Amino acid sequence: MAKKKKSEKKGKKPHKNKPTSKKYTKYSIESEKVKRAPNCxxxxxxxxxxxxxxxxxCGKCHYTEFISKK
Ligand SMILES: [Zn+2]
Structure with missing residues (x-):
């Protein structure tokens, strides 16, 4: 009799680590004030x-705002 492999698909999905939220990178604390990136x-x-x-x-709605420095 031929042995069947047990490591076949059993409905379990391989675990993948979710990408960490990088929202904290948008916050920076300078002394006692919290600086935030501009919101959409x-x-x-x-x-x-x-x-x-x-x-x-904005990567979500593709809103683009031009900053004109004079
Ligand atoms: Zn937006």
């Missing part, structure tokens, strides 16, 4: 805008 005006608080030297961009 469309998605509301909780959705942070990605900031570049001349732009702010």
């Amino acid at each position: 005006p469309r998605c509301g608080p909780g959705t942070f805008l990605m900031t570049t030297p001349n732009r702010q961009y």
Whole structure:
């Protein structure tokens, strides 16, 4: 008789570590004030805008705000 492998699919999904929330990177504490990255005006608080030297961009709704420095 041929032996059957026991390590076949049994409905168990391989465990994958979830990516850690990186929201803490948007907060920085300087002395006693908490500085926060700007929120998206469309998605509301909780959705942070990605900031570049001349732009702010929301990855959720693709809202883009240009920063004009004069
Ligand atoms: Zn948004």
